[in-house]
Amino acid sequence: MGIEAKSLPHKNTVDGYLSQLDFEQVNDFLLKLFEFCQESKLFYNHAETLLPNNFFHLGVDGFWVHHYVKPHATELGGWNNCPYCLPRVHNRGTPEEKTTWVHVFVTFVMIFPGGMKLPIYVHPLKATQVNTGQSDDKLKQECELIAAHLVLPKIRKWLPKIPLTFLGDSLYANRPMIKLCEELRLDYLIVRKQESLASVGRECDELACTQLYIKNYRTSEVEKIGRDTVQRQYQWFNKIFLGEDLYTNVLRFSETVNSTSPYNNEWLCSRSIHAANCRPMAKRGRLRWNQEDLHNTLKNRGFAAEHDYARANPHLWLIWKLLMFIAFFIFELFSHTLAAIQAKGSRSWTRFAMSLLEQLVNIPWSLISSSTSLQKSRIQFRYLFDTS
Numbered sequence: 346m347g348i349e350a351k352s353l354p355h356k357n358t359v360d361g362y363l364s365q366l367d368f369e370q371v372n373d374f375l376l377k378l379f380e381f382c383q384e385s386k387l388f389y390n391h392a393e394t395l396l397p398n399n400f401f402h403l404g405v406d407g408f409w410v411h412h413y414v415k416p417h418a419t420e421l422g423g424w425n426n427c428p429y430c431l432p433r434v435h436n437r438g439t440p441e442e443k444t445t446w447v448h449v450f451v452t453f454v455m456i457f458p459g460g461m462k463l464p465i466y467v468h469p470l471k472a473t474q475v476n477t478g479q480s481d482d483k484l485k486q487e488c489e490l491i492a493a494h495l496v497l498p499k500i501r502k503w504l505p506k507i508p509l510t511f512l513g514d515s516l517y518a519n520r521p522m523i524k525l526c527e528e529l530r531l532d533y534l535i536v537r538k539q540e541s542l543a544s545v546g547r548e549c550d551e552l553a554c555t556q557l558y559i560k561n562y563r564t565s566e567v568e569k570i571g572r573d574t575v576q577r578q579y580q581w582f583n584k585i586f587l588g589e590d591l592y593t594n595v596l597r598f599s600e601t602v603n604s605t606s607p608y609n610n611e612w613l614c615s616r617s618i619h620a621a622n623c624r625p626m627a628k629r630g631r632l633r634w635n636q637e638d639l640h641n642t643l644k645n646r647g648f649a650a651e652h653d654y655a656r657a658n659p660h661l662w663l664i665w666k667l668l669m670f671i672a673f674f675i676f677e678l679f680s681h682t683l684a685a686i687q688a689k690g691s692r693s694w695t696r697f698a699m700s701l702l703e704q705l706v707n708i709p710w711s712l713i714s715s716s717t718s719l720q721k722s723r724i725q726f727r728y729l730f731d732t733s
């Protein structure tokens with residue numbers, strides 16, 4: 346990269362400082378960055394794009410990183426002393442039985458239309474918090490549910506006033522989660538699949554066959570996008586009983602591009618649905634997919650999420666990982682400015698970031714700080730969001 350080692354502080358010096366930091370304080374920095382965006386009116390000034398129906402949207406997703414074939418932090422006797430290592434036993438009970446370890450984070454991310462995603466809290470799971478004897482899929486679900494029940498109340502306490510919609514996949518389609526959302530005054534759009542809350546599916550199936558629902562509780566549209574013909578169908582059911590004073594609303598959605606097989610989805614919604622709001626509601630529900638893109642970026646686009654930075658020290662490892670999320674947050678904001686988009690040109694974001702880092706290290710600070718833009722008392726960025 347053209348950066349010489351002598352231009353940077355020694356890794357031991359950096360590690361020595363970082364290992365003194367408190368994990369929660371570093372985590373809080375993500376939220377402080379979010380509050381800074383609020384105070385500088387980023388969301389307010391672009392509310393039409395970023396806040397559909399005036400809502401912020403919060404996604405929760407599990408993120409598996411660092412697969413170890415032997416313990417990475419050990420005490421005398423070789424025992425694994427990393428509290429965040431979740432053991433995975435392969436070929437249990439056979440001569441090939443083998444244990445590996447994985448680290449799991451659950452990320453809480455503000456997801457905006459226009460492609461912007463801002464992580465606001467990261468929860469690392471400890472082996473003592475979950476049943477590590479179950480399959481990967483079940484473990485992933487348990488990690489996410491535990492983290493959501495622990496962290497959502499904290500987030501609501503930090504952000505008591507903003508209108509917030511929780512976007513969840515089908516593992517959140519259960520009564521305790523919907524109850525939690527109601528208690529925390531969180532709106533929700535939660536995907537429901539066949540196996541979860543089956544009684545809801547049955548009730549909607551029965552209603553869908555009645556003349557009343559065929560006539561009044563469905564709508565459709567056809568849209569031409571370039572050469573493609575997109576057909577969408579919406580069907581909704583309000584006030585579906587979940588037991589114990591709990592109700593939900595259900596939106597069924599189907600989309601066919603040209604004559605390919607349809608994409609079907611169903612959301613449980615906190616708000617009543619009608620012909621005028623079913624389209625934006627489905628659009629908002631689909632925002633959740635962007636969170637997976639965040640994890641892909643962290644793994645594959647220059648953030649080196651798989652690298653553990655401080656293998657022998659689990660606490661230091663966590664601090665490094667949080668710095669990665671903070672770096673992502675700042676670069677995500679920057680990458681939506683006109684200045685960044687123009688300066689990047691045809692380069693990839695990763696290459697552009699690398700050349701910025703190279704300049705930051707190689708150009709003397711006295712020269713950078715005397716640049717015209719840094720001489721101004723206030724720097725304003727113009728933001729661009731992809732609304733196509």
Ligand SMILES: [Zn+2]
Nearest residue numbers: 427429430448
């Ligand atoms: Zn570990």
